[in-house]
Amino acid sequence: MEHLIPRIHQLATQVAADVVALRHHLHAHPELSFQEFQTAAFVTEQLQNLGLKPQAMATTGVVALIEGRNPESRVVALRADMDALPIQEQNEVPYRSQNAGVMHACGHDVHTSSLLGTARILSQLRDEFEGTVKLIFQPGEEIVPGGASIMIEEGVLENPVPDSVFGQHVFPMLPAGKIGLRSGRYMASADELYLTVRGKGGHGAMPDINIDPVLVTAHLIVAMQQIVSRRANPKIASVLSFGKVIANGATNVIPNEVYVEGTFRTLDEKWREEAHVHLRKLAEGLAESMGATCELEIRRGYPCLDNEPELTARVKAAAEEYLGAENVIEIDQWMAAEDFAYYSQSANSCFYRLGTRADDGRFASSVHTPTFDVDSKALEIGPGLMAWLAVRELTAPSSTEKASL
Template identity: 65%
Template sequence: MTDTIDKIKQLSESYFEDVLSIRRHLHSHPELSFQEHKTADFIEQQLRDMGITDFERKAETGITFLLKGKEDNGKVVAMRADIDALPITEANEVPYKSKNEGVMHACGHDVHTSSLLGAVRILKELKDHYSGTVKVVFQPGEEKLPGGASLMIKEGVLENPKPHRMLGQHVMPLIPAGKVGFRKGMYMASADEIYFTVKGKGGHAAMPENAIDPVLITSHIIVALQQIVSRNCSPKIPSVLSFGKVEANGATNVIPNEVKVQGTFRTYDEEWRADAHQRMTKMAEGIAESMGATCEFQVMKGYPHLKNHPEYTAANIQAAKAYLGDENVQEIDMWLAGEDFAYYSQEVDACFYRLGTRNEEKGIVSGVHTPTFDIDESALKIGMGLFAWLTMAELNNG
């Protein structure tokens, strides 16, 4: 084991400049979800340069292929990286700043993609050090519903062969570069979008008796909907219902005809999730009707909750400690953000872990989805090396 780890670390050092160059190219040329055509072409060229030509496209801009170890032991481990960027204008003044105005790799998918390409190089070179099959998945559209993972699954990415384990990693600016974080069991929440419109009757604010005030009615609905979580959900199930956008378009003396509201609902239990959708719809429509208005209530169902297989994640924690040292492997808390890797975790024993990218001395502290997000690029060494090691360790386990 020690010999293999040493070889992986040596290769991670050797390939670092190449992977750094790949990351910077991707960061400079970001593409939005499901528009990653040049990104996919770039990935394919990188694979050809490695001598890999038997890849195939799925979901238009997704790419998948197999790597074989020294023998077939019946095991298949999948490795996934997402490739899309966000509609954010980059504020960083760096040589690799985004060249596509209004588009930025602000969630680290350039890191995920370059790390996976580095891991592929390592696994290809060290194929005599593991048995079994690696299924490599470059996935589009993580940032946009319905999620590229769902489309890749529909197009058979988890078949022929079906992986028995699946591994994903994601940058974490709260964790210092050089460290990683894991959580067994429930990790990330389902993420649904809520849209509703309350239609009443507008009029002069000084004569409310002649109007059906949708602002007042909307206020009652927003407050009442919070009771869905506080009085219908078990306190043992984390749930969040938040509203972030309310549009009335009236004035100080104008009651508008309608009010539009947008929000999000997140939880960790699929049965309760479905029940909550029905309860929210019924309550909102009922309150509006009782006050003389109507409510058009829509739930746009998003990603399911992400669960890390306990035994598989525990094995990865031990493997990560062997690679990085106990002090560099952290246990992390539940996080109610959404991630479409969750679709894979519903189908396959999966582990989704966090790659530390923070460096306070360099001022690299910004969170994901912000214009100033960046990483300590030394994290790419662990990004590729640990990714490869965890996959090899699982294939050789037992």
Template identity: 70%
Template structure:
């Protein structure tokens, strides 16, 4: 069966490349994926499926095999990033300032390919495959959360869900996965520190919010270095600081943005409390006011150990044991985590680098691209994993 599935996936290669290039050339930002959703729905209808719309720009469809089997869900995300593409390729983004720099065009293409392979084999398996094409992975509150609220994991409810994501650190032909806690929660931090501005030569007449902000930025790192369990990965980073003064002007306020990430939900909540106490208390001790807004983002992503073990075994059958890599924990975040909080899940990474080292640029950069040899591999592997999981869950 593996040989015939691989051959079928390879036959789809040119079509998958065309689909991916179309999506790459026509990216849409989070929650604005109207043309992308319509394109996906048309492809699904051509397979004889009946796509439905959820969360405005999400698409869901069912592949119904023989009756009596379980339901397995497969997920891809469709949104792009606000990045100006620097690649000079025929399929370069035609939307200035918008780019598929995180590989969601690849995810969508591979799931369409897997859907095609599974739809052609619907009489060979028991159960149902639920296809989930979701919007807004890159922007809070996360399209996954909206899809779940609208019932994507109900009627029928899947026994598990699988997700695939590009990984330029691995060459095409390899995948990476990790059981248990894999990716971090992510929270957005917005601080506004209010003082009293004035002439830089007369600081005694002012209340300098820049100095207060500097103390807060440095002191807040103690939450990670002295409050967190050293065995629990945590990251606190401030990436934006705005103080609209000048060489001789102390501003009235300083605005700061940052992120807090961890791999433990209980510590996440506790860290929020420590951060608020520190920011507000330290500012008050220096005579200023700090207003802190914490926008709670995606939860930790948990790969169900049993599902992940089966996925590993099936992937080793399809790719060879040497091409299935154990990944480290990663403090990036993914809204697939919402699905993993509701249903047993496995989120794995698809190698996309070329053997000669090309296409090694990281995701979220303006030069990200892939070796398109990864497309039939990703589509065929997802179809194979689904078939194996349907059989295991009977």
């Protein structure tokens, strides 16, 4: 199959300008999670223009098949997410977001346009490969429960069942032209914490006749950190962070309650469950000991993301063939979360990072910031690489075939 690499490079170059234009359109018209109606319609139109027959799933999800020769022989799924974030863009570019307070600050416009580019490439290679490529355009990656879980519940990994699933994500820490890979456990689980501490409010000059929920909350925030620092095995990565505290009193008013939001993340599912118990027990016990009450809601988020080792090794080898070994970088574990983890729980999967920073240091803003943008060079690398990974994986032996060797 290596003879197809120059052909795919050529096709990736040919579609690059169109992919950039697709990305600019998507960037200018971002939509929040599970509200991607115009985006889904746009993606559907682009796929229909290729002669494909896209199907709607999970309200705003889109799925389509590209069939090569002998389409039932093997199936590879390629996933892109489509939702944007509630961020006001600060970039002064022609394709700046036209929707106030909404921005593609996590690169999902890159993922979607890149997969549309991959679809264009693979549509021209139908006679060159055997098997089927399933294109998954997914809504709602940014908020729990995650579009991936809903897509899977609705059967996106069935009819046909993929032998492997690939996903890519922008990565401004690497320059465009490089990708980052990690085998095994890669990204953390992420649970949302909602804590309400109730006391007895009153005049700030008379704390002796009140039960101060602000003071209780201050103790809780500090004490709950020891769940990570003293209860977790030091070899297990864990993060506990609180990002919102609302104590709606005044300089001389102790409020009746305090509301807190935070996140708990870890790279170990067993410890995740244990930590939930410890957090609840500590919060309730400490609040009671200070005369207050508290309610802790732990909203389960995405699980840990695992890259299947054998598949990841094949991806690494294929990426080195396409990009050169010097452009395939091993990266560290990351405590962020991704709902691609649901695919990794259900099928052999590999999630890799696409470099997007320019060689001169431009486009280095982190994801989830109002100045995030990417080097357009990534929009030539991404579609071509994913096309090559799909074609290369379609020739890999299945588990049944390997067992008979």
